[in-house]
Amino acid sequence: MSLPVYLVDDDEAVRSALSLLLSTVGMQVTAFADPQSFLARIGALGPGCLVLDIRMPAISGLKLQERLAEQGIDWPVIVISGHGDIEACRRAFRNGALDFLSKPVDEQDLIEAIQKGQEVLGRTLRARAEKAETLDLLSALTSRESEVLALIAKGFTTRQIAEGLGLSPRTVESHRSAIGTKLGTTSQAELTRIWLEGRVTP
Numbered sequence: 001m002s003l004p005v006y007l008v009d010d011d012e013a014v015r016s017a018l019s020l021l022l023s024t025v026g027m028q029v030t031a032f033a034d035p036q037s038f039l040a041r042i043g044a045l046g047p048g049c050l051v052l053d054i055r056m057p058a059i060s061g062l063k064l065q066e067r068l069a070e071q072g073i074d075w076p077v078i079v080i081s082g083h084g085d086i087e088a089c090r091r092a093f094r095n096g097a098l099d100f101l102s103k104p105v106d107e108q109d110l111i112e113a114i115q116k117g118q119e120v121l122g123r124t125l126r127a128r129a130e131k132a133e134t135l136d137l138l139s140a141l142t143s144r145e146s147e148v149l150a151l152i153a154k155g156f157t158t159r160q161i162a163e164g165l166g167l168s169p170r171t172v173e174s175h176r177s178a179i180g181t182k183l184g185t186t187s188q189a190e191l192t193r194i195w196l197e198g199r200v201t202p
Helices: 012-024 035-044 061-070 086-094 107-138 143-153 158-165 169-183 188-199
Strands: 005-008 029-032 049-053 077-081 099-102
Touching: 005 012, 005 035, 012 029, 012 107, 029 035, 035 061, 049 061, 049 107, 061 077, 061 086, 077 086, 077 107, 086 099, 099 107, 107 169, 107 188, 143 158, 143 169, 143 188, 158 169, 169 188
Parallel strands: 005 029, 005 049, 049 077, 077 099
Antiparallel strands: none
C-alpha cells in the first residue's frame, strides 16, 4: 500500500484536478485549502508525501515547508507554483524539497516525483522501525552485558574481555550466552551489526 499524499493548494480547481489525477493511479490523497487547515490536523496524520503550492495567503508553501522542518517533520515535499522563480526554487531545495514543478504541472512528472518521495519516505520509515527494534532488544541487556557486547563488537576474545573487566572467562561466557539469548543470535558479525545499529542515529 502506498503512503498517503497531502495536497495543500488554495486553488479549488487545482485541488480537484490533482486529487482526481492521483486517485486514478491508486494514490490516497487528502487535500487542504490552506496551510492552516493542514497544520491543524497534522497531529492526526500519518507520514506521507506533501505537494505544496508555493503562493498562498497568510502562509506560503515555502513558509509551511520551513515550519515543518523546524518541527522535525521530514516528509518528502514537492513544491508546485504558477509563479516560480529561481530564488523560490533555491529556498525550496535548501529546505529539503524533493522537486519543484511549475504550473500547469505535467501529470507524469508529478506522479513520478510523488512515487520517488514515497520510496524515500518508505526507506526512512523502515530504517527507523529497524532502529527502534534494535534499541528495544538492547534495552533488555544489563549494564554488564552491554559492556561485554561492546567488547565483543570490537573484536576482543573472551579471555581479553575477562582480563579487561576483571571477570573470569566462565563469567564472560555466561554473559555471552545471555546476550545471545536476548538478541537472538550468537554470531559475532550479527552481534557487531546490532551493536553498531544501536549507536548510529538514523
